[in-house]
Amino acid sequence: MPLNRKAPLAYSFVLKRHSRRSPLRLPKLPPSLSRRGRLDRAGATASAAMPEVSLAVDYVMEAASGAHFSGLRLDGLLSSPSSSPRAPAAGAVAGATATAGQPDPNTPRQREPFLIGVSGGTASGKTTVCDMIIQQLHDHRVVLLNQDSFYRGLTPEESDRVHEYNFDHPDAFDTDQLLDCIQKLKSGQSYQVPIYDFKTHRRCSDSFRQVNASDVIILEGILVFHDQRVRNLMNMKIFVDTDADVRLARRIRRDTVERGRDIDSVLEQYAKFVKPAFDDFVLPSKKYADVIIPRGGDNHVAVDLIVQHIRTKLGQHDLCKIYPNVYVIQSTFQIRGMHTLIRDRDISKHDFVFYSDRLIRLVVEHGLGHLPFTEKQVITPTGSLYTGVDFCKKLCGVSIVRSGESMENALRACCKGIKIGKILIHRDGDNGKQLIYEKLPKDISERHVLLLDPVLATGNSANQAIELLIQKGVPASHIIFLNLISAPEGIHCVSKRFPSLKIVTSEIDVALNEEFRVIPGMGEFGDRYFGTDD
Numbered sequence: 210m211p212l213n214r215k216a217p218l219a220y221s222f223v224l225k226r227h228s229r230r231s232p233l234r235l236p237k238l239p240p241s242l243s244r245r246g247r248l249d250r251a252g253a254t255a256s257a258a259m260p261e262v263s264l265a266v267d268y269v270m271e272a273a274s275g276a277h278f279s280g281l282r283l284d285g286l287l288s289s290p291s292s293s294p295r296a297p298a299a300g301a302v303a304g305a306t307a308t309a310g311q312p313d314p315n316t317p318r319q320r321e322p323f324l325i326g327v328s329g330g331t332a333s334g335k336t337t338v339c340d341m342i343i344q345q346l347h348d349h350r351v352v353l354l355n356q357d358s359f360y361r362g363l364t365p366e367e368s369d370r371v372h373e374y375n376f377d378h379p380d381a382f383d384t385d386q387l388l389d390c391i392q393k394l395k396s397g398q399s400y401q402v403p404i405y406d407f408k409t410h411r412r413c414s415d416s417f418r419q420v421n422a423s424d425v426i427i428l429e430g431i432l433v434f435h436d437q438r439v440r441n442l443m444n445m446k447i448f449v450d451t452d453a454d455v456r457l458a459r460r461i462r463r464d465t466v467e468r469g470r471d472i473d474s475v476l477e478q479y480a481k482f483v484k485p486a487f488d489d490f491v492l493p494s495k496k497y498a499d500v501i502i503p504r505g506g507d508n509h510v511a512v513d514l515i516v517q518h519i520r521t522k523l524g525q526h527d528l529c530k531i532y533p534n535v536y537v538i539q540s541t542f543q544i545r546g547m548h549t550l551i552r553d554r555d556i557s558k559h560d561f562v563f564y565s566d567r568l569i570r571l572v573v574e575h576g577l578g579h580l581p582f583t584e585k586q587v588i589t590p591t592g593s594l595y596t597g598v599d600f601c602k603k604l605c606g607v608s609i610v611r612s613g614e615s616m617e618n619a620l621r622a623c624c625k626g627i628k629i630g631k632i633l634i635h636r637d638g639d640n641g642k643q644l645i646y647e648k649l650p651k652d653i654s655e656r657h658v659l660l661l662d663p664v665l666a667t668g669n670s671a672n673q674a675i676e677l678l679i680q681k682g683v684p685a686s687h688i689i690f691l692n693l694i695s696a697p698e699g700i701h702c703v704s705k706r707f708p709s710l711k712i713v714t715s716e717i718d719v720a721l722n723e724e725f726r727v728i729p730g731m732g733e734f735g736d737r738y739f740g741t742d743d
C-alpha cells in the first residue's frame with residue numbers, strides 16, 4: 210500500500226469497538242519504506258509503519274490505566290501483565306489512609322521484567338523474529354526463552370514409537386516447569402533451562418543453559434498462548450502469521466537439514482499431528498494476540514516497531530529505577546500512535562491540538578491518581594454500603610506560561626472549579642538570569658500542586674518554578690509535575706534536586722541536542738498548539 214505522507218494517519222486507524230482484544234495488524238510496506246535504515250532511533254517514522262492499524266479501544270483503555278493510576282500503593286504492579294487486575298476492588302480500599310497515595314521515596318519500586326510472548330504455527334518464523342529483535346536490541350538485558358526447551362524427554366517406550374508421538378499437543382510440554390522458570394526470572398532469579406535435542410527427542414541430562422534475570426524476557430513457541438497461566442504473565446503477545454504452504458515448505462527444509470529427518474517422515478508427521486494441532490490449539494490462541502505480524506522475519510517494519518517499543522521500555526526502566534518518583538504512563542500502541550501523530554512535523558494544526566489534548570488528558574488523569582485520598586462510604590441505590598474513596602480537595606494547578614496553559618483545559622475538565630495559577634519564566638539574555646512573573650492562589654502552601662508543562666527539556670525552568678512554589682510554602686512532596694515528554698537530562702536535573710517531587714510523563718525521549726532541544730521531541734509545543742508557528 211503506497212504511503213501518502215500528507216494524509217493524516219488518523220484516518221488509517223480503524224477502531225474496533227466490538228472486539229475486546231482485536232489485535233494490531235502490521236501490514237507490509239513497499240520495499241522503499243520497509244528498510245530498517247529508514248527508521249530513526251526514536252521511532253520518528255514509526256507512523257509510516259502503521260498505515261492500516263486496527264486497535265481495540267477497550268484493550269487500549271484498559272492497558273492505559275496502569276495500576277499506579279489508582280492512587281493506591283500499587284506501584285509494584287506498574288509493569289504488570291495486561292490480564293492482571295488493574296484497579297483495586299472496592300474492598301481493597303478499606304482502611305486506606307490519607308497518606309497511602311504517597312510512595313516512600315526511600316523505598317525503590319520493584320518492577321518486574323517485561324514478558325513478551327511470541328506464538329505462531331511451526332516454521333512461521335517465531336525464532337527468526339525473536340533473533341532479529343534481540344540482534345537489533347543488542348542489549349544484554351533481553352533474554353530469549355524457547356518453549357521447545359520445555360519439551361518432555363521421551364521415555365524409551367515412547368522413543369520406540371516416536372512416529373506415534375504428538376509433539377504438537379500441549380501435553381508434550383512441561384508447562385509447570387516453564388511457569389516455574391518464568392516466575393523465577395520475573396522475581397529476579399536465574400534459571401537453569403533444559404537443553405532439548407530434536408534429533409534424540411530428549412533433554413541433555415548433564416547440561417543446561419543458564420538464563421539470568423533481565424528487564425525483558427521474550428518467550429517463543431507454538432503453544433505459549435495456550436495455557437492461561439502462562440498467558441496471564443505476559444505483558445505483550447505477538448502472533449507470527451505466515452501462510453501454511455510457506456510454513457510447510459520451510460519445515461520440510463529445516464527438519465531435513467537441521468533436525469535429521471527425511472521428507473516422508475516430515476510429511477507424515479505434518480498431516481497426522483502438526484496440522485490438526487495447529488487447527489485445534491495454535492490458531493484458536495491467535496485471538497489473544499495484541500500484535501499480529503504477517504510473514505514473520507520478512508516484515509522488517511513490524512520488527513522495527515516492536516524493537517522501538519522494547520527500547521522505550523528499557524530506557525524508561527533505568528530512569529524509573531534511579532528515580533522512584535518518576536512515573537511513565539503505561540505505553541500502548543494507542544499512546545504511541547498519538548505520539549507519532551503529534552511528533553510528525555507535517556500534521557495539521559487541528560490534529561496536533563486534538564491528539565495533544567487526548568494525551569494531556571491521560572497524563573492529567575494519571576497525575577491525579579497520585580494525590581492522597583480519604584476513605585469514603587456511600588449507600589448505593591440498592592441500599593448497600595460501598596466503601597470507596599474521596600478525592601483530595603486541596604489542590605490547584607500551576608501552568609508554566611505559555612505552553613503549560615495548553616494543559617489547563619484537561620485539568621479543568623477533570624477537576625471542577627480548580628484554581629490554576631501561572632508562572633512565567635524568562636531567560637534574560639545569555640547570562641541565564643531569569644525574570645519570574647507569578648500569580649498563584651494565596652493559600653497555595655495548603656494545597657497539592659499539579660505543575661503543568663508539556664515538555665521537560667533541561668529542567669532549568671522547571672526548577673525555577675519549583676523553587677518558587679517551595680518559597681511559597683509548598684512542600685516538594687506536594688508537587689506533581691506533569692509533562693507529555695521528558696528528556697532524561699531534565700528528569701535528572703529536577704529529580705536530583707527535588708527527590709520527593711513526582712514527575713508524571715507519557716514518554717521519555719532520547720536526549721537533548723547541543724541546542725538543548727529534546728530529540729526526537731516535537732518542536733516548540735506552545736507555538737504549534739497555539740498556532741503561532743507560521
Ligand SMILES: Nc1ncnc2c1ncn2[C@@H]1O[C@H](COP(=O)(O)OP(=O)(O)O)[C@@H](O)[C@H]1O
Pocket residue numbers: 329330331332333334335336337338459460462463504505506507
Ligand atoms: N523470512 C524467511 N525467509 C526464508 N526463510 C525463513 C524466513 N524465516 C524463517 N525462515 C526459515 O524457516 C525455518 C523456520 O523458521 P523459524 O524461525 O525457526 O520458525 P519457527 O520458530 O516459527 O518454527 C528456518 O529454517 C528459517 O531459517
Ligand SMILES: Nc1ccn([C@@H]2O[C@H](COP(=O)(O)O)[C@@H](O)[C@H]2O)c(=O)n1
Pocket residue numbers: 330331332335336357360376377406407408409410411430431483
Ligand atoms: N522432538 C521434537 C519436538 C518438536 N518437534 C516439532 O517442533 C515443532 C515446534 O518447533 P517450531 O520451532 O517449529 O515452532 C512442533 O511443530 C513439533 O512438531 C519435532 O518434530 N520433534
Ligand SMILES: [Mg+2]
Pocket residue numbers: 335336
Ligand atoms: Mg522455533
